Amino acid sequence: MALRTIESLGDLSGRRVIVRCDLNVPLTDGVVTDDGRIRASLPTLNALLHRGAKVVVISHLGRPEGAPDERYSLRPVAQRLSELLGAPVAFASDTVGASAADAVRGLADGGIAVLENLRFNPGETSKDAAERQAFADALATFGDAMVSDGFGVVHRKQASVYELAQTLPSAAGSLISAETDVLDRLTERPERPYTVVLGGSKVSDKLGVIAHLLPRVDRLLIGGGMLFTFLAAQGHKVGASLLEADQLDTVRGYLAEAEQRGVQIVLPTDVVVAERFAADAPHSVQRADALEEGPAGASGLGLDIGPETAARFAELVASSTTVFWNGPMGVFEFPAFAGGTRAVAEALTRVSGLGVVGGGDSAAAVRALGFTDDDFGHVSTGGGASLEFLEGKKLPGLEVLGWQ
Numbered sequence: 001m002a003l004r005t006i007e008s009l010g011d012l013s014g015r016r017v018i019v020r021c022d023l024n025v026p027l028t029d030g031v032v033t034d035d036g037r038i039r040a041s042l043p044t045l046n047a048l049l050h051r052g053a054k055v056v057v058i059s060h061l062g063r064p065e066g067a068p069d070e071r072y073s074l075r076p077v078a079q080r081l082s083e084l085l086g087a088p089v090a091f092a093s094d095t096v097g098a099s100a101a102d103a104v105r106g107l108a109d110g111g112i113a114v115l116e117n118l119r120f121n122p123g124e125t126s127k128d129a130a131e132r133q134a135f136a137d138a139l140a141t142f143g144d145a146m147v148s149d150g151f152g153v154v155h156r157k158q159a160s161v162y163e164l165a166q167t168l169p170s171a172a173g174s175l176i177s178a179e180t181d182v183l184d185r186l187t188e189r190p191e192r193p194y195t196v197v198l199g200g201s202k203v204s205d206k207l208g209v210i211a212h213l214l215p216r217v218d219r220l221l222i223g224g225g226m227l228f229t230f231l232a233a234q235g236h237k238v239g240a241s242l243l244e245a246d247q248l249d250t251v252r253g254y255l256a257e258a259e260q261r262g263v264q265i266v267l268p269t270d271v272v273v274a275e276r277f278a279a280d281a282p283h284s285v286q287r288a289d290a291l292e293e294g295p296a297g298a299s300g301l302g303l304d305i306g307p308e309t310a311a312r313f314a315e316l317v318a319s320s321t322t323v324f325w326n327g328p329m330g331v332f333e334f335p336a337f338a339g340g341t342r343a344v345a346e347a348l349t350r351v352s353g354l355g356v357v358g359g360g361d362s363a364a365a366v367r368a369l370g371f372t373d374d375d376f377g378h379v380s381t382g383g384g385a386s387l388e389f390l391e392g393k394k395l396p397g398l399e400v401l402g403w404q
């Protein structure tokens, strides 16, 4: 069954419509540094505003732990949204309290408000379905209908993604429709060679998808934070680099299975190692199987794939017909550690078939490095969500909208 569309919700003029967006954008000192996910939300928001709906936007930002935390406030995001819409956007300083109720009550037809970060409330991410439902019920008092458009979060069974869509009449927005259309092409019959490139820092989330990707892909290139768990699994030292020590056996299992299936898992042969996590940290290129300790007893920190690896990855990406890439190859936010990410991004622009970059930080990375969305086959707003979609997994945030 296909996703329910906004049309299925009937006439929305004068009705309160809650829109679940993924406005989880990078911020530095309270300033939005990449507004890609806000821009991606505009088509649905504009469509609803033009129909005269009263639009109530909800989103998470970062991973606060169920309590207010000013560092993760959506206020700067509401400000940027207002600039992009060219219209005022009301902001509520809580999510289901008095400020939210006031903001929603004050909405005119065609007006819009953003409520504070959903994850300031423990019910949003609770493991307990009853707690999630109670939070969804509180949110539901602000809407007559709900549009789900936060593609980046459809793999999360969270109150605003799942229970809320069951509680109110609900439908998918145009971003979710567009994302599923493209990713479907990668799941059904990807043209081969099909390569997946993995990196980033959400290592434990992403190691899990490898088991399901192995039967589907021809090549898996491993960079970013997760490469060190692979190196450690092969018995190499990784200094103070990111490491999931309890995943070593699992990773050894992946390496054995890949060999059996004839899938190439390509690991870095060199790594850029820094003395500390800082833009100006002294650094050097080291062999991946012999990462040296840092000076004065300090352990070295692997912050990027090395130039030899970057060239190899670029060659393997550019010679593939279908590529999905999630997760920067290194700490691209620091220019000294952006080389691997730049090389893979450039190679992805040369893919003859479909080259997709997915993930909040990955999309931000390619834009920060000077690429535009038009340079790629598709830029997805979801990293983990795309990966789980490509695994063929049933995603709660899509199933609840009628997807099968």
Ligand SMILES: Nc1ncnc2c1ncn2[C@@H]1O[C@H](COP(=O)(O)OP(=O)(O)O)[C@@H](O)[C@H]1O
Binding pocket: 199, 200, 201, 202, 203, 223, 224, 225, 242, 302, 303, 304, 326, 327, 328, 329, 330, 331, 332, 333, 358, 359, 360, 361, 362, 363, 382, 383, 384
């Ligand atoms: N070797 C590394 N060590 C620490 N962090 C890394 C490393 N490589 C990449 N990163 C970080 O990974 C982050 C992005 O990871 P992630 O959130 O998983 O990607 P996405 O949002 O695209 O799914 C970036 O902020 C980047 O600095």
Ligand SMILES: O=C(OP(=O)(O)O)[C@H](O)COP(=O)(O)O
Binding pocket: 022, 024, 062, 063, 152, 153, 156, 202, 358, 359, 360, 361, 381, 382, 383, 384, 385
């Ligand atoms: O940034 C996100 O995912 P991504 O890093 O996988 O692209 C989404 O906003 C989901 O956030 P979460 O991984 O904290 O649930």
